[in-house]
Amino acid sequence: MKKSSDMEQAILSICGAAMLGLAFLACASGSAAAQTGAAAGPKVTVLIYSGRPNPTFTLSASQEERLQQLIAAARQDPGHEGKTVLPSILGYNGIVVVWSSGAGLRAVYGNHIEVRERGATRFLADNGELEEFLLSAATESRTLDAEQLRFIRTKRPGTTTQ
């Protein structure tokens, strides 16, 4: 009888410890998720490398708002229908903005903007304001160094290659 009750007690102790552990893990992962959620602005990737990982950074809430304003101000550009605005060349290939929430993707190269959301793609054009804004944000966040920025500026469409 004593043996059996000792065993029951041991099992209960193990179960209790396991439940406590699980509860702790749930809390920890919950708070981590909350932290991640709070910081999850759109992720910006500057496409300058073919092999190495490309520089990335996250837009702040105010930068995201500015991005949306610039997209809203851009004009329709049906010239790119069925194609991407990002060129498949070695060198600077544009900038991609992705929302982790699944809000779609924006791709920018020179004056051309590709907006993909809810399964549809539309093409816009501006005078290079959106690309310039994203490059400035990348420089401010120290994602791009002077050499990378110089490389991009000389390879951008409309600029003379040096």
Next chain:
Amino acid sequence: MRRKPLYLLTLCVMVLVGACCSLPSYHPSFWNDGGTVQYNNNCYNYSTNKRTDTFAQPGQAAGAMYTALLCPNVRTAAIADGIQSVAGPNLCPKKECTLALVVAPNWDFHWYRRDKNGMWTHKPGGTQATNLDNSNNPISNPETADRGAYTDFCGYMCACSSRKEGKGHEKIQ
């Protein structure tokens, strides 16, 4: 009772075929999905025909990643991954895919692959896979193709590819 040997034979053949090297054809739609595959697989993934979704780096899987962006360093790192170096473009074993490695010195590396039809194709980073060089010409020779800043031609290598896109057999990461 008779079915068992037949089943085992089929299974054996499937395993062997799955592990065989074969030459890829140019089917860029697999890589050009405008999403996860395109943005997370680079020139090394495309040339080895191995989707990892990690922007694979030469030597990473073997714990021997390159330490400088120069031909000898990137080549050595790829060899650690199991890619074989050869002295010319026509020296790979019959079923293996020929790759070409180029470098923009101290900046970046890039890979091309030769497809079944003998022409070369590539995938510049997170952009779409293409059969054209920087001057919009089909690539019959990576040594003379317009490669922009990737001026150093490092040489040719051989990889165990697959006819199925993304299913190459090299261990890269």
